[in-house]
Amino acid sequence: MTLSAERYAEFDAFLLELNRASGAAILPLFRADHGLVNKLESGFDPVTEADKGAERAIRALIAERYPDHGVIGEEYGEDRPDAEFVWVLDPVDGTRAFIAGLPLWTTLIGLRHEGRPILGSIGQPYLDEIYIGGKATGSRLVGRGTETPLRVRPCPKLTEAIICTTDPAILTGPELGSWTQVRAAARLARLGLDAYGYAMVAMGKLDLALDTGLKVWDVEGVIPVVEGAGGIVTDWHGRPARTDSGKFAFAGDPACLEEALVTLRRSAVD
Template sequence: MTIVDFEPFVAELATVAGDAILPFFRTALQAQDKGARGQFDPVTEADRAAETAMRRLIQSTFPAHGIVGEEFGDHQPDAEYVWVLDPIDGTKSFISGFPTWGTLVALEHRGVPVYGVMHQPFTREKFFGDNARATWAGRNAHGTEIVHHLRTRDCPALADATVMTTSPALMEPGERARFERVASEAKLVRFGGDCYSYCMVAAGHVDLVIESGLQPYDIAALIPIVKGAGGVVTTWSGDEAQGGGAVVAAGDPRVHEAALKLLAG
């Protein structure tokens, strides 16, 4: 099968997850804390319901494929094709009633993310990418369904850049100091956004996203979207980012290089 052959199934996975999540959004949903080291890391019934629905669909359709998921661990992670799932990336935003969260679905082939989708079912948006192209599917103000291609924007220098991170408080002290080097030279710095920030890099509205402490399911789906729109995603040391850790995504290679120099430690 080619990557194109998987596209309808990826869209179906995202839709199934959205159908499981939306009944819980902006309700009196209770969150459990699965955090460590004093960090609040919430999980909800919506997270578990969405991942369960996606796992069932994958295992019934592609039983030979592997699954790596945030809530229920790994299944055949060494398979040729592996699905990497984050049912709700941005659970803190979710339980706070903000729509800056999304379902992340990545397809990896021999360990490399080859296709990704970020689905925001409340705003009825999907961001797709396959490393060579990226698209947005949603509705206009009149409710008409539309699709358009995504491209990052030119940003030659940090002085021109809009930089985002979910929160500097999530970084280790040494990482936070390095992030502040970049932030001090940027035109605009904004916090929050989670997965939505990376999609805004692909859409040409944000220039840099800088994070640390990511898991593979936090980033794998976003790499093909950003790269497909013409951007760059690496670790702070310039390595491949699908394993997570400290990650920087940029729309322009020039501002990516400038950020790496300041993040180098």
């Protein structure tokens, strides 16, 4: 079923409301006592009360406004994941940045209709930034009292590109080899941005973001924003990205992406 412009506008407004509610839950704990807990007995997978409190706030609003909608969240799991409309939540993407006091964490909220991501948002409340939109509506930056359209920039040559990945240390040997070659070809590379890097692709500040090991809540809020800004999202084979594919490339210019894929395909064995 195709949604009307009025329906898109309704969900767009609700996305902004959800971002403000999550920000109200998170900001008092940023650079404060955030109740850090390690999820793992061996290793380090942090979660804070900001993660949990923000997801609770978002879920409460969805249950009140759209009780028939499903929800998939990183902290509290699935509720009716096969519903016609499903909200996909990562309340604090970049928890390591959050606990380090760095304003590079984001709140990711996506809306899935009949199994397909249609709208999304990347919110950074400390900076008063919400990157929001979808392929059918276009994307924009909302914050600081203004709204600015988002548009990726042309960058046909990888040698001219600014690229990013979250952390090379989490890449497998073949993946790290591919990243190292792509990085060597690019003009500039930045690390540790998490989903804020994907927002910068949509804004036309970065040209290519590469990551692996991503979960559904890491990407469903992002894909519509990047595509709505004119960008492209694929796996490391160059195929249209499935939200369960793990390896993702977020790009502004297909020509730049295609140059990177020559190397990336060598490590994309899935």
